[in-house]
Amino acid sequence: MPPPSPPQPVAEPATAAAIFIVGTLADDAATHAQVRAWCGDLAALVRAVGHRAPQDHLSCVAGFGAEAWDRLFGAPRPRELHPFIEYGPPERRAVATPGDVLLHLRADRMDLCFELATHLVAALGPGFTAVDEVHGFRNFDMRSMIGFVDGTENPQGQEAVAATVIGAEDPDFAGGSYVIVQKYLHDMQGWNALPVEVQERIIGRTKLSDIELDDATKPSWAHNALTVIEDENGEEIDIVRGNMPFGRPGMGEFGTYFIGYARSPRPIEQMLENMFVGKPAGNYDRLLDFSTAVTGGLFFVPSQDLLQALSERDPQSEPAPPTADGYTGSLCIGSLKGQTHHE
Numbered sequence: 001m002p003p004p005s006p007p008q009p010v011a012e013p014a015t016a017a018a019i020f021i022v023g024t025l026a027d028d029a030a031t032h033a034q035v036r037a038w039c040g041d042l043a044a045l046v047r048a049v050g051h052r053a054p055q056d057h058l059s060c061v062a063g064f065g066a067e068a069w070d071r072l073f074g075a076p077r078p079r080e081l082h083p084f085i086e087y088g089p090p091e092r093r094a095v096a097t098p099g100d101v102l103l104h105l106r107a108d109r110m111d112l113c114f115e116l117a118t119h120l121v122a123a124l125g126p127g128f129t130a131v132d133e134v135h136g137f138r139n140f141d142m143r144s145m146i147g148f149v150d151g152t153e154n155p156q157g158q159e160a161v162a163a164t165v166i167g168a169e170d171p172d173f174a175g176g177s178y179v180i181v182q183k184y185l186h187d188m189q190g191w192n193a194l195p196v197e198v199q200e201r202i203i204g205r206t207k208l209s210d211i212e213l214d215d216a217t218k219p220s221w222a223h224n225a226l227t228v229i230e231d232e233n234g235e236e237i238d239i240v241r242g243n244m245p246f247g248r249p250g251m252g253e254f255g256t257y258f259i260g261y262a263r264s265p266r267p268i269e270q271m272l273e274n275m276f277v278g279k280p281a282g283n284y285d286r287l288l289d290f291s292t293a294v295t296g297g298l299f300f301v302p303s304q305d306l307l308q309a310l311s312e313r314d315p316q317s318e319p320a321p322p323t324a325d326g327y328t329g330s331l332c333i334g335s336l337k338g339q340t341h342h343e
Contacts, residue, residue: 064299163261186254
């Protein structure tokens with residue numbers, strides 16, 4: 001068997017700074033050709049900028065949405081790549097927003113992220129339009145904007161790789177990953193008005209010491225009760241979160257950028273269904289009374305070798321067919337037909 005294709009740096013540890021850019025692409029041959037060429041140049045651009053300060057761990061992950069994949073690369077399509085599924089009723093909804101390309105830049109210095117983002121966006125050409133850009137920062141001891149430690153349960157090392165990198169289940173795309181992103185805005189005035197004990201019940205952990213509440217104390221609607229997903233054997237399914245706080249205090253904007261990497265989108269989709277619809281329906285994540293999702297997207301992250309190969313891809317004239325595994329939603333629940341799921 002040939003050695004597995006190395007993944008993009010999806011399982012890298014947290015850094016002090018990050019930039020997230022989501023953009024759309026013009027649907028014309030010139031743009032498609034330029035983006036394919038860009039796939040072959042990406043690694044060299046990262047090396048050129050990162051060489052200035054190798055100790056600051058500059059990296060970039062690039063992903064593509066389902067519609068963009070069909071237009072840029074044609075068939076075959078990664079088995080579980082599809083448009084983002086919306087969840088929940090109107091008052092608390094996981095919304096889907098436009099996105100053909102995702103860039104996730106990380107480093108221990110924002111200037112490195114900024115420099116690389118400048119080169120990457122310029123190289124994508126005039127057919128690329130950024131529809132969302134967030135500059136994230138490390139907040140004290142890895143705390144989210146709402147004051148709780150974020151990413152405590154992230155797997156590390158080889159466990160992180162196993163959780164995020166596709167293997168034999170989709171051999172044409174081995175070494176790749178799926179990533180779901182959402183930008184959340186927080187009602188900090190309302191959140192800060194809550195007693196700490198109430199905040200802890202909503203999150204399911206203590207605020208100062210970051211200790212998980214015991215089952216007798218933790219409500220079934222606590223955030224971490226609804227976001228733990230298990231397989232048929234009762235084993236927890238890991239994902240890797242690269243969440244970052246962001247904000248503009250002068251504009252009253254305080255937020256968290258959620259980004260979750262996994263070898264299948266289904267566990268993250270089940271988390272979103274649990275949070276926004278509830279488990280059971282109506283028993284939703286009470287954090288959503290103070291946090292609003294304003295973006296949502298699902299992207300496929302090719303392996304490093306595939307990313308290079310895509311620069312030479314001659315896409316078929318016909319769009320990629322629907323996935324062959326009969327996928328119909330999160331953990332085979334729900335429906336892709338309307339890209340929505342709510343009760």
